[in-house]
Amino acid sequence: MKKATITHECQVLGVGWFGQQSATTYTFTDFDVREGMTDEVGIITDDSFQSFLASHSGDFQSITDFNADIGDNLYTRSWQDEDNEQCFLDLVYGDEE
Numbered sequence: 001m002k003k004a005t006i007t008h009e010c011q012v013l014g015v016g017w018f019g020q021q022s023a024t025t026y027t028f029t030d031f032d033v034r035e036g037m038t039d040e041v042g043i044i045t046d047d048s049f050q051s052f053l054a055s056h057s058g059d060f061q062s063i064t065d066f067n068a069d070i071g072d073n074l075y076t077r078s079w080q081d082e083d084n085e086q087c088f089l090d091l092v093y094g095d096e097e
Contacts, residue, residue: 014060023091044075
């Protein structure tokens with residue numbers, strides 16, 4: 001019998017420690033979701049997720065935008081700016097046509 005796999009991923013665009021634009025994808029564990037991303041009543045909110053992300057994204061001095069898909073509809077957030085999504089894709093995959 002096949003087990004269903006629930007993923008917890010976040011694509012991040014931000015500014016690296018040397019001032020360069022950077023992009024990466026973080027994959028989180030179930031423990032991260034249960035113990036780090038939730039607020040005081042156990043729900044993932046924009047504030048609780050952004051706080052978790054800021055404290056767990058050491059690759060960046062600041063986060064410009066992100067796209068998150070946590071669990072089975074526990075928390076979802078799309079890019080706030082379409083240009084940021086395109087910039088993320090260019091940084092990760094290059095200018096492939």
